[in-house]
Amino acid sequence: MIRPITLPLSLLALASVLAMVISVGVGSVAITPMEILSVFLGDGADLQRTLVLELRLPRTLSAFATGGLLAVAGALMQVLLRNPLADPYVLGLSGGAAVGALLAMLAGLGGVIVSGSAFAGAMLATLMVFGLAHGTGSWTPSRLLLTGVVVAAGWGAVITLMLAISPARELPGMLYWLMGDVSYARSPWPGLGLLLIVCFIVAPLGRSLNVLARGPMQAAALGISVRPLEWLIYILASLLTATAVTMAGSIGFVGLVIPHMLRMVLGNDQRLILPACALAGGTLLVLADSLARIVIAPEQLPVGVITALLGVPTFLYLLYRSR
Amino acid sequence: MVKLKGYIVMLGWVLLSAPASASSVCATDDLGDEVCLARPAERIAALSPGATELVWAAGAGDQVVAVVAYSDYPPAAKEVTSVGSHTRMDMERLLQLQPDLVIGWVTGNPTEQLATLKELGIPVFSIEPRSFEAVSHTIERLSVLAGTEAEGFAEAERFRQGIAGLRAQFAESKPVPVFYQVWDEPLMTVNNDHLIGEMIQLCAGDNVFGHLERLVPRISTEAVVAANPEAILAGGMGEENRHWLTRWRNFPGLTAAARDNLFFIPPSLVQRPTPRMLEGTRLFCDKLEVARARRP
Numbered sequence: 022m023i024r025p026i027t028l029p030l031s032l033l034a035l036a037s038v039l040a041m042v043i044s045v046g047v048g049s050v051a052i053t054p055m056e057i058l059s060v061f062l063g064d065g066a067d068l069q070r071t072l073v074l075e076l077r078l079p080r081t082l083s084a085f086a087t088g089g090l091l092a093v094a095g096a097l098m099q100v101l102l103r104n105p106l107a108d109p110y111v112l113g114l115s116g117g118a119a120v121g122a123l124l125a126m127l128a129g130l131g132g133v134i135v136s137g138s139a140f141a142g143a144m145l146a147t148l149m150v151f152g153l154a155h156g157t158g159s160w161t162p163s164r165l166l167l168t169g170v171v172v173a174a175g176w177g178a179v180i181t182l183m184l185a186i187s188p189a190r191e192l193p194g195m196l197y198w199l200m201g202d203v204s205y206a207r208s209p210w211p212g213l214g215l216l217l218i219v220c221f222i223v224a225p226l227g228r229s230l231n232v233l234a235r236g237p238m239q240a241a242a243l244g245i246s247v248r249p250l251e252w253l254i255y256i257l258a259s260l261l262t263a264t265a266v267t268m269a270g271s272i273g274f275v276g277l278v279i280p281h282m283l284r285m286v287l288g289n290d291q292r293l294i295l296p297a298c299a300l301a302g303g304t305l306l307v308l309a310d311s312l313a314r315i316v317i318a319p320e321q322l323p324v325g326v327i328t329a330l331l332g333v334p335t336f337l338y339l340l341y342r343s344r
Numbered sequence: 345m346v347k348l349k350g351y352i353v354m355l356g357w358v359l360l361s362a363p364a365s366a367s368s369v370c371a372t373d374d375l376g377d378e379v380c381l382a383r384p385a386e387r388i389a390a391l392s393p394g395a396t397e398l399v400w401a402a403g404a405g406d407q408v409v410a411v412v413a414y415s416d417y418p419p420a421a422k423e424v425t426s427v428g429s430h431t432r433m434d435m436e437r438l439l440q441l442q443p444d445l446v447i448g449w450v451t452g453n454p455t456e457q458l459a460t461l462k463e464l465g466i467p468v469f470s471i472e473p474r475s476f477e478a479v480s481h482t483i484e485r486l487s488v489l490a491g492t493e494a495e496g497f498a499e500a501e502r503f504r505q506g507i508a509g510l511r512a513q514f515a516e517s518k519p520v521p522v523f524y525q526v527w528d529e530p531l532m533t534v535n536n537d538h539l540i541g542e543m544i545q546l547c548a549g550d551n552v553f554g555h556l557e558r559l560v561p562r563i564s565t566e567a568v569v570a571a572n573p574e575a576i577l578a579g580g581m582g583e584e585n586r587h588w589l590t591r592w593r594n595f596p597g598l599t600a601a602a603r604d605n606l607f608f609i610p611p612s613l614v615q616r617p618t619p620r621m622l623e624g625t626r627l628f629c630d631k632l633e634v635a636r637a638r639r640p
Binding site for chain 1: 426427429436442456460463
């Protein structure tokens with residue numbers, strides 16, 4: 022029972038490490054592998070130390086954390102709603118975060134306040150969707166999904182309105198934020214910490230999640246207290262999304278595609294899928310961000326463009342191959 | 345013993361601080377932060393096309409080691425290494441150039457990237473001139489930081505005097521109702537608080553949308569027809585693209601179209617807060633004089 026889980030996870034962990042090595046190794050300034058090694062051994066020229074330790078390493082870790090958070094959030098949402106389309110972005114969480122961030126930018130605030138405002142927006146969106154989906158009747162996954170989609174459309178309209186009436190000089194910053202960009206990430210540690218904590222929280226829940234994925238009736242029949250579990254999943258997923266969006270703006274696609282890809286290859290065992298999502302999501306974003314930095318350097322691309330360009334063909338290929 | 349120790353401390357203090365304070369330079373940026381350099385900057389990174397022009401105006405063009413995309417004036421700026429666009433800089437290349445002063449753009453550069461530069465110990469001087477006087481004041485402050493006061497203060501004064509001269513010349517002129525077209529699709533103009541709005545007012549132009557709340561309002565074609573300006577001034581994409589003006593010929597009822605008061609103004613002369621605005625303002629004033637001459 023141990024081996025089938027260990028092997029894929031080890032391979033993914035290896036891939037993550039490789040991706041990080043590549044990400045730290047490449048950039049618009051050429052630094053040889055030997056020079057990078059000497060920097061990590063506490064040596065090396067001042068400029069190289071700054072580039073590697075102050076720019077590349079934090080950015081690589083931020084990208085990894087953001088990708089991992091989004092992929093795990095997507096996987097949790099798909100279990101919760103038993104719907105392949107579920108992802109934090111479809112449910113309006115990122116829309117709420119974006120409105121929060123743009124409001125702060127419109128008020129002429131920057132940095133930490135934009136991040137805090139984005140976090141508040143995502144949490145507000147969560148409460149709204151969850152509260153409204155409860156309504157007066159019973160709470161069903163399809164009702165939650167529909168509520169989320171409609172609320173997301175509402176956020177979308179608010180974003181368009183804000184872009185239309187905002188001063189022209191604020192527009193570029195807002196548009197780039199909406200596209201998502203890891204260069205805005207300041208510190209990777211909150212994201213990495215949360216990713217680790219959540220992996221520890223969901224690890225013992227794997228068996229329950231597997232049952233829940235088959236439907237709440239079966240889960241209840243098998244002695245799982247469905248409602249608290251669903252609440253926990255939803256809150257965790259929101260927290261993950263809010264943190265990811267706060268770190269790097271709204272990067273779509275990772276949360277939707279990574280869990281599906283892994284399920285096609287590894288099967289639908291949540292004990293395996295959730296940690297695998299953390300590793301694969303992180304790897305994808307680290308690679309995408311490396312490309313975003315160097316493809317048309319010195320101009321920098323938004324990382325969201327690259328995740329989609331890398332992920333779409335891979336996903337379609339896997340979908341085509343699967344039965 | 346105590347006295348001797350005090351003496352040594354004092355001596356050390358004098359030795360350490362004297363050479364620095366003798367040549368150190370300070371200026372307050374548009375965020376209200378005081379930026380002090382131990383010696384005038386020798387390697388300047390200008391993170392907006394406007395900042396590049398202003399550093400050159402301050403007489404410190406030779407000290408510029410990094411610019412961003414679209415830094416096309418003066419022509420020598422095109423030869424300087426670019427570090428990406430003003431909305432997302434290539435931080436590695438910027439650091440590799442080892443600037444000792446970065447000129448930031450308050451609302452144009454990502455605050456996160458400017459904060460990173462400050463954390464790495466690179467002085468960041470953030471600017472955003474929003475008036476004629478601010479252009480002169482910015483040139484003066486930049487020349488202080490670059491140690492080129494003689495050139496910088498002379499250029500700032502030339503601009504100040506030029507604007508004052510135009511202001512005096514047109515103070516008594518009859519107002520001309522004007523529509524200034526910043527963008528075509530969607531149709532956009534400026535209000536009186538915008539620098540371009542100030543330029544129009546200085547030439548005794550009466551901006552028909554000057555009273556609007558937003559700095560760069562988006563308006564409808566109907567609103568322009570209803571306001572019936574006597575002259576229409578347009579920028580346009582590129583320096584010789586006049587097709588934005590042709591749409592107005594479809595409205596012969598418009599006074600501006602009937603009298604052929606449809607004027608092209610090269611956008612680079614008016615849309616960047618730099619000394620070239622003097623030339624742009626002069627052009628504005630000339631065009632409005634043409635419109636006055638065409639009055640029946």
